[in-house]
Amino acid sequence: MILLAPSILSADFSRLGEEVSAVEAAGAQYLHIDVMDGHFVPNISFGAPVMKSIRKMSQMVFDVHLMISDPLRYIDDFAAAGADIITFHIGCSSDIDETLDKIKSHNIKCGLAVNPDIPAERLFPYRDKIDMALIMSVFAGFGGQSYIDGVNAKIQAARTFFGPDFDIEVDGGINLTNKTVPIANGANVLVAGTAIFGAQSPKEAVCSFLNETEI
Numbered sequence: 001m002i003l004l005a006p007s008i009l010s011a012d013f014s015r016l017g018e019e020v021s022a023v024e025a026a027g028a029q030y031l032h033i034d035v036m037d038g039h040f041v042p043n044i045s046f047g048a049p050v051m052k053s054i055r056k057m058s059q060m061v062f063d064v065h066l067m068i069s070d071p072l073r074y075i076d077d078f079a080a081a082g083a084d085i086i087t088f089h090i091g092c093s094s095d096i097d098e099t100l101d102k103i104k105s106h107n108i109k110c111g112l113a114v115n116p117d118i119p120a121e122r123l124f125p126y127r128d129k130i131d132m133a134l135i136m137s138v139f140a141g142f143g144g145q146s147y148i149d150g151v152n153a154k155i156q157a158a159r160t161f162f163g164p165d166f167d168i169e170v171d172g173g174i175n176l177t178n179k180t181v182p183i184a185n186g187a188n189v190l191v192a193g194t195a196i197f198g199a200q201s202p203k204e205a206v207c208s209f210l211n212e213t214e215i
C-alpha cells in the first residue's frame, strides 16, 4: 500500500487548518512537516509551535522532516508538539546515534534522510535503529523543484537492503505524472507539496494520487 504525505510547506499558511482538513478528509495518511533552519538549508520555514496548533485538529500521522543543523537540540520540542515520526539528515552536526536514541526515548518513530549527493549505503549501518529511510529526490531546502531521476538507483538499493516491509519515503518533485517512478523503484511513502497544495483542489489531488497509485 502506498502512503501519501502531503507537505504543508506548499500550503496557504493563512488557511493552514483548512488545508490540513482537506487532505485528511481526502484520505492522506501522513502529514509531512518540513522544518528548515536557514543553516542546514538556505531556507527558513516554521517550527514546533505551528505544528502544535494543527496537532489539535488532525489525526494524521505527523511525519516531521528536520532540515536543521542540530536536530538533537529540538527533539524534545517536536515530540511535545505531537510528532509521530521524526526524520533528520545524515550530514547534520548532531551525533546520529544519540539523536536516534533521543527520538526513541519519546516512543516515536525515527527516520534518517539522505540528500541526492549522499549514497544510500550511508543509511545501512542504522538498519536496526531506524523505522524509515528518506531518499531525497531534490536537494533539501525548497518546494517546487524537479525530481532528480538519478536517485532511482538509490531507492532500489535501499529497498534491496532494507527488505519488503520497511518504509522508504521519497521526497521532492513528485507529481501525478511521475509518481509511478519512485513507486516502481521501491518507494512506499510519497511526499508531495506543490502537486497537492498548488493544485486547484488539494482534496481532488489527494484522491487522484491515492486512487491511481493503489497497486
Ligand code: DX5
Pocket (backbone or CB within 6 Å): 007, 009, 010, 032, 034, 065, 138, 139, 140, 141, 142, 143, 144, 145, 171, 172, 173, 174, 191, 192, 193, 194, 195
Ligand atoms: C524539500 C522538502 C520537500 C518539499 C516537497 O526540501 O523536504 O518536502 O516540500 O515539495 P515538492 O513536492 O513541491 O517538491
Ligand code: ZN
Pocket (backbone or CB within 6 Å): 007, 032, 033, 034, 065, 171, 191
Ligand atoms: Zn520534506
